[in-house]
Amino acid sequence: MPTIEEDLRKLDSLQAHLFAHRHATTSIMFAGETCDPEEAASPRAEALATLEEEVHELLCCEKTGQVLDRLGQAAAAGELDETRTAQVRVLARERSERVDVPADVQAGFAKLCCEAQNVWTRAKGANDWASFAPYLDQMVSSMRTIAKLRAPEADPYDTWLDAYERGTSRAFYNRFFAEVKNCVVPLVAAIRERGWQxxxxxxxxxxxxxxxxxxxxxxxxxxxxxxxxxxxxxxxxxxxxxxxxxxxxxxxxxxxxxxxxxxxxxxxxxxxxxxxxxxxxxxxxxxxxxxxxxxxxxxxxxxxxxxxxxxxxxxxxxxxxxxxxxxxxxxxxxxxxxxxxxxxxxxxxxxxxxxxxxxxxxxxxxxxxxxxxxxxxxxxxxxxxxxxxxxxxxxxxxxxxxxxxxxxxxxxxxxxxxxxxxxxxxxxxxxxxxxxxxxxxxxxxxxxxxxxxxxxxxxxxxxxxxxxxxxxxxxxxxxxxxxxxxxxxxxxxxxxxxxxxxxx
The missing domain is CATH 1.10.1370.30 (Neurolysin; domain 3)
Known part of the structure; x- marks a missing residue:
C-alpha cells in the first residue's frame, strides 16, 4: 500500500500534466479566435481532440481513481491539510463527471466545438443561419448524450446548468428569473411611457x-x-x-x-x-x-x-x-x-x-x-x-x-x-x-x-x-x-x- 506522501507525489504529477494540457488547449483556442488562418480550423480541431483524449485518460484511468480514493479516505480521516483536501475533492468530482463518458465521445465533442465555431464565424458574417443549423443540432445531441452518461437519472439541461454553476437547476433559475422579470418588465414599460431618453x-x-x-x-x-x-x-x-x-x-x-x-x-x-x-x-x-x-x-x-x-x-x-x-x-x-x-x-x-x-x-x-x-x-x-x-x-x-x-x-x-x-x-x-x-x-x-x-x-x-x-x-x-x-x-x-x- 503506497504511503500518503507517495500518493501526494502522484497527485502533484497528475496536476502538473493537467496544467500542461490546459495551457496548450487555451493557447491553441486563443490563437484560433484571434490570429489563425481559416484553413487552420481542421488541424486545430484534430489537435484539441487529441488533447481532450489525453486529459480523459489522465483523469479516468484506474490508477488515478485508486490514488484519489486513498487520498479521499485520508482527507476524511483528517490526515490532509485544507489545500490538499480541496485538490482531492475537486479532482474526484471532475473524474466522476468524465469517467462514464467514453474518451472518443469527449474527443468528438471537442472536435465538433472547434469545427462549429469556425462555421459560426463565417455564418455570422454571411447572415447564413442554414449553414450553422446542422452544427447546433449536433451540439444539442452530443450534449444530451454526455449529460445522460454523466447523470442518467437527471434532466440533461439541469446537468449542464449545474456544470456551469454548481447548485443550480431549472427550478433555481425559474424562481430567479421570475423575480427579475417582475422588476425589469414594469421598469422598461414605465420608461417607455415616460417618453424621454x-x-x-x-x-x-x-x-x-x-x-x-x-x-x-x-x-x-x-x-x-x-x-x-x-x-x-x-x-x-x-x-x-x-x-x-x-x-x-x-x-x-x-x-x-x-x-x-x-x-x-x-x-x-x-x-x-x-x-x-x-x-x-x-x-x-x-x-x-x-x-x-x-x-x-x-x-x-x-x-x-x-x-x-x-x-x-x-x-x-x-x-x-x-x-x-x-x-x-x-x-x-x-x-x-x-x-x-x-x-x-x-x-x-x-x-x-x-x-x-x-x-x-x-x-x-x-x-x-x-x-x-x-x-x-x-x-x-x-x-x-x-x-x-x-x-x-x-x-x-x-x-x-x-x-x-x-x-x-x-x-x-x-x-x-x-x-x-x-x-x-x-x-x-x-x-x-x-x-x-x-x-x-x-x-x-x-x-x-x-x-x-x-x-x-x-x-x-x-x-x-x-x-x-x-x-x-x-x-x-x-x-x-x-x-x-x-x-x-x-x-x-x-x-x-x-x-x-x-x-x-
Missing amino acids: PSRGCIEGTFDHDTQMELARDLLRVEGLRASALTLSETEHPFTDSVCSRHAYIATHVYEDDVISNVYSMLHEGGHAMYEQNIDPAYDRTILNGGVSSGVHESQSRFFENYVGRSEAFAPVLLDTLRRHFPGRFDGVSARDLYLATNRAEPGLVRTEADELTYPLHIIIRYEIEQLLFDGKATAADVPALWNERYRSYLGLEVPSDTLGCLQDVHWSCGDMGYFPTYALGGAYGAQLLDAMRASGVDFEGVCVSGDLEPIRAWLRERVWRHGRTIDPIPLIEAACGGPIDASHYTRYLTEKFSAIYNL
Whole structure:
C-alpha cells in the first residue's frame, strides 16, 4: 500500500500534466479566435481532440481513481491539510463527471466545438443561419448524450446548468428569473411611457481604431490589471481566458463608430482577468487555479463593467480617460452627461451592447430557447422564428437579420449551452457583493471618484478572488456577503438606479 506522501507525489504529477494540457488547449483556442488562418480550423480541431483524449485518460484511468480514493479516505480521516483536501475533492468530482463518458465521445465533442465555431464565424458574417443549423443540432445531441452518461437519472439541461454553476437547476433559475422579470418588465414599460431618453450625442462619432486600442490598455490599467501578465488581442466576439495567475488573455472587438462599446467590453473582460490574476499563486499548476464558476466569473466582470464603470461616481474618471485619448472630442461634456449617455435604458437587438436594465431580458430569451432545444420541442431550424418572436414580445423589436439575431453569440458554437443564465445570475451576485462591501465600511463612491480602485480590489481579493476553486460558488458568495443568495439586492439596485435616472 503506497504511503500518503507517495500518493501526494502522484497527485502533484497528475496536476502538473493537467496544467500542461490546459495551457496548450487555451493557447491553441486563443490563437484560433484571434490570429489563425481559416484553413487552420481542421488541424486545430484534430489537435484539441487529441488533447481532450489525453486529459480523459489522465483523469479516468484506474490508477488515478485508486490514488484519489486513498487520498479521499485520508482527507476524511483528517490526515490532509485544507489545500490538499480541496485538490482531492475537486479532482474526484471532475473524474466522476468524465469517467462514464467514453474518451472518443469527449474527443468528438471537442472536435465538433472547434469545427462549429469556425462555421459560426463565417455564418455570422454571411447572415447564413442554414449553414450553422446542422452544427447546433449536433451540439444539442452530443450534449444530451454526455449529460445522460454523466447523470442518467437527471434532466440533461439541469446537468449542464449545474456544470456551469454548481447548485443550480431549472427550478433555481425559474424562481430567479421570475423575480427579475417582475422588476425589469414594469421598469422598461414605465420608461417607455415616460417618453424621454438621455442624449447619446456626447459619445457618438468616429473614433480611430488604434487609439481605441490604446484606450483599452489604459482602462485595464485603471482597473488594476498587470500588463506583464496579460495578452491583449482582437476577435469577433470579446472573451477572456487564463492559464494561471501569471497569464490571462483578453480579446476585444473595436468598432470605430462606437467607442463606448470598447470601453465597457474592456471593463467587463478586465473584471474576468482580474479575478484570474488575483487567485492565490500557490494554486498555479494545480486543479484549484481558475475561477470557481461562470456565475462568479460574471459577477466580477459585470461588477467592473456596471457597478463601477456605469456608476455616476466613476463617470469623472472615465471622462478624463476618454479626454486623454481623444483630445478635444469631449470638451464641453460633463460627467453627468457621460453618466446619462452610458446608462440610457432602451431595448436593442444585441446582447453585448444592451443596457444594464434590459440585459436580463436577452438572457431569458436564450434560456427559454435552450430549454426547447434540449427538450426536443424545437430544432435548430426553428430557432430564428423563436428568437424573433421573443424579441418582438419581450423587447418590442423586429429582428432584421440572423446576424443581429440568433447568430450574434459565439456560445452555442462552443458547446456553452447552460452558460447564458450565469450572466444574469452574476449581475445579481454583484449587487449583493456591492451591498456587503458598503456594509463592511468600504466607501464605494469615494473610491470610484478617486480613480484608485485598490480598496475595492482588496475587498474582492480577500473574499472572492484568492480562493480560486477551493470553495463552491454559492457558499463562496454567501460567505462573502454574510447571508444567503437573495435577488432582491439586484432588483432593488435596478429599481433605485433607473427610477432616479428617469424620474419615475
